[in-house]
Amino acid sequence: MSVLVRTRLTEVSLSGDNAKRLLNYLRRYLKVNEFNAEEEKSVNIRETEFWKGTGSGELLLGYRLKLGLTQKQLAERCGIIQTVISDYEHGKRKITPKALLKLAEGLGIASDRLKVNMP
Numbered sequence: 001m002s003v004l005v006r007t008r009l010t011e012v013s014l015s016g017d018n019a020k021r022l023l024n025y026l027r028r029y030l031k032v033n034e035f036n037a038e039e040e041k042s043v044n045i046r047e048t049e050f051w052k053g054t055g056s057g058e059l060l061l062g063y064r065l066k067l068g069l070t071q072k073q074l075a076e077r078c079g080i081i082q083t084v085i086s087d088y089e090h091g092k093r094k095i096t097p098k099a100l101l102k103l104a105e106g107l108g109i110a111s112d113r114l115k116v117n118m119p
Helices: 019-029 056-066 071-078 082-089 097-107
Strands: 003-006 011-014
Touching: 011 019, 056 082, 056 097, 071 082, 071 097, 082 097
Parallel strands: none
Antiparallel strands: 003 011
């Protein structure tokens, strides 16, 4: 059994013998959406409304937070000024192709992971 619990910033996957007990506990306090991974049809994320509505700056922010990095730490990793990274994340500045490569390298990801609505 697999369970997915989503709140604004929380996603939990449960499996094992106690998954049902844990799920019942979570249902007391959270709205829980459950799905069975074997029954769900896979989709290309780039074809979803979520992806189409997400900008490169939002993806940059997500990857940075996922790695537990501050803007300053990421700036040091990629040689980009911290305020510029802030501008990228807040959509105040478009990420240039050159900066995209530096950011991807600093995050340890492929550059196409940050490329949204970019030529």
